[in-house]
Amino acid sequence: MTRPKAEPAGPTGPAGQPAGPPRVAMAGIAKRFGDVVANDAADLELAAGEIHALVGENGAGKSTLMSVLYGLLAPDEGEIRVDGQPVRFRSPVDAVEAGMGMVHQAFRLFPSMTVAENVVYRAETRGTAGLLDRRAAVRAVQDLSERYGLRVDPQARVRSLSVGVLQRVEILKALHRDAQVLILDEPTAVLTPQETRLLFDVLRGLRDAGRTVVIVTHKLGEVLELSDRVTVLRDGRTVARLVTAETTGAEIARHMTGRAVDLDGHHVPGTPGAPVLHVEGLTVGPPSGRPVVDDVSLSVRAGEIVGIAGVAGNGQVELLEAIAGLRPARDGSVRVGATLLDGYSAGRRREAGIAYIPEDRAATGSAVAASVADNLAIGFHRRQPLRKGWRLDRGAVREHARRIIEHFDIKVSSPSVPAGTLSGGNLQKLVVGREMAHDAPVLLVDQPTRGVDIGAIENIHARLRAYRDAGHAVLLASAELSELMALADRLLVMFGGRVVADLARADATEENVGLAMAGLATREVAS
Structure with missing residues (x-):
């Protein structure tokens, strides 16, 4: 189709309000x-x-x-x-x-190709014999990069780039096709604070150049x-x-x-007691080669939330899975109180005092084909009152489900419907409610509010604080730095599988946490 003739960018009114006619009207x-x-x-x-x-x-x-x-x-x-x-x-x-141009949350790039090859893909300048003019591609990317402040190496292989640079490549792809309207889906979901600020500068520059x-x-x-x-x-x-x-x-x-929603997000400190969770020298990965978790030691006290910050892929998931017993450790030890858990299965670790809210509520946190009631019975099904002899007491299972559904305000038509029919936020509340109902001394939490809306975030944050204040130890990993700042009493930062910073809450500023997330800080120990 032929693009309608573009109007020049209109002037801006008060408070940055564009005053011209709409570029797009839906x-x-x-x-x-x-x-x-x-x-x-x-x-x-x-x-x-x-x-x-x-x-x-x-x-x-x-x-x-x-x-x-x-x-x-x-x-x-x-x-x-x-x-x-x-x-x-x-x-x-x-x-x-x-x-139109769109930058999806999951980048759509070819890892084996260069930046320039990705940017010009299907919009190439052809040279002799119809082959790609690589010099022209590099020049085009350099020109766009300099014009909009999108610093990239046109000849770098995409597989070697950080997440922040990959996002710039996606934006350059859209600009190379002369996108006047650029759509970005959750653009800062996997960026460090420093990368976020750089992105915002780029987006402001695009706006000032008349783009939408x-x-x-x-x-x-x-x-x-x-x-x-x-x-x-x-x-x-x-x-x-x-x-x-x-x-x-x-x-x-x-x-x-x-409705009105509490958005203050201010940290409310807990009252830490004695250490409950002890991790010493934990290493996770293949028998040979680089480990994904590399010699990590940490502790969490009763009445304390310890946060784990880090860009995705730096070992946070594997660390929590290894502590929960879902992933074998190559070396190191885990204790809850005086109980050494080495060699314990995930089930035995649950019995010893560990509850776990995994990052993927559907694939790991629940059995989506099973009923809501059966999902809420997981971990309770081997003991009274849910078990009578060799059989489950279905009445007790339903009553157990009803209590958790009511307490955590899970929107569901009936406990008998499949868990997979619940919305994402309600399935998350199901997993959170089930694990907190165990009243375990240690709660491991991975991405507690990923993909859920504001109301569910408010609810889950309040539940986590209440769990801590009841005297439990909470180890919390999140990709949302604002979430960690609101909840964590102490903050660990992981980079390359290691804990590179251990910060008291007063020292956990956005600047130094962001530097540590980028691997640019030496380890500091919380007092």
Whole structure:
């Protein structure tokens, strides 16, 4: 299709509010998947020269609406206009020709190819005999890189790059195709604080050059810091259009949820007691070669939440799995109180006092084909009151499920429905509720609020603090630094499988935690 003629970027009004006509107007967009309504007459207007935040709870329809704009999905109803002209995208190819670009949360790059080869892929300059003009590709990437402050080495192999640089490559891909509207899905999910600041500088530069930037995110702090305007979706509908400078995080959250939400996020210290969890020299990995967890020692006290920060892939998952007994250790030891757990299975470690909330609620944390009641019985099923002799007491199982469902406000029509029918946030609350119900001395928690909405985050954070305050030891890994800052009484930072910093809460600033996450800090020991 032919791209409509682009309008020049309009002037900006007060508080960064773009004053020109909309570059993109989506009106009355509806999209259904069987009986599920993902978008219900949703509207969105994007202006030239603005950063626009699209927010909403899980299932609000954000991803569906952006998939429609990028040509991945065809709307059932509604209209899209680009620079005033109606368009119909049959595929992302049509959307790219109309000036759309999208950076997905899971990057779509070829690891074995260079940066330049990835950027120009399917938009190459051809030389003699129709072969790729590699020099032209390198020059094109260098020019774009310098123009927009996206520092990359055009000749580097993608497999050797950090996550932050990979994201820059994806943005360069879109800019090479002259994207006037750039959509970024959860753009800071795997970035260090320093990488996030660099990204924000780049996005502001794109806005100032007249491009339109859309960020799809659940991080309200970033929305307030970066965006010019905000569109809020709830239940597939557009419920609010806000000028960022004239609103607050609390107002945005109220539109998202339909109620007031506590967003203060301030750390409330616990009252630590005696050490409960002891890990000494834990090493995880193949018998030979580089370990994924390398000689890690740590302790967690009763009444304390110890956080683990780090960019994904630095050994956090493997560390928690090894402590829980789900992954064999090459060396080292784990104790709960005076009990040495070496050689214990995951089941025996649970009996010795370890509960575990894994990062993947569906694949590891639950049996999605089994009922909610049976999922909530896991770990309780070998003892009274759920077991009578050789059999489960189904009445006791149902009553046990009912108590946890009520206590953790799990939205479910019946305890007998499959766990896989629950929303992501409710399945997460199921796993959190089941593990906390064990009242174990040690709770291991990995990504407790990944992919859940604001209301569920508030609920889970309150539960974790209450668990700590009841005298338990909590070891918490999270990719969200703001979450760790709100919950952790002490902070460990992992890089390359090692603990490179052990920080008292007062010393855990965003700056020094970010440096440690990037491998640029020596270990500091908390007092």
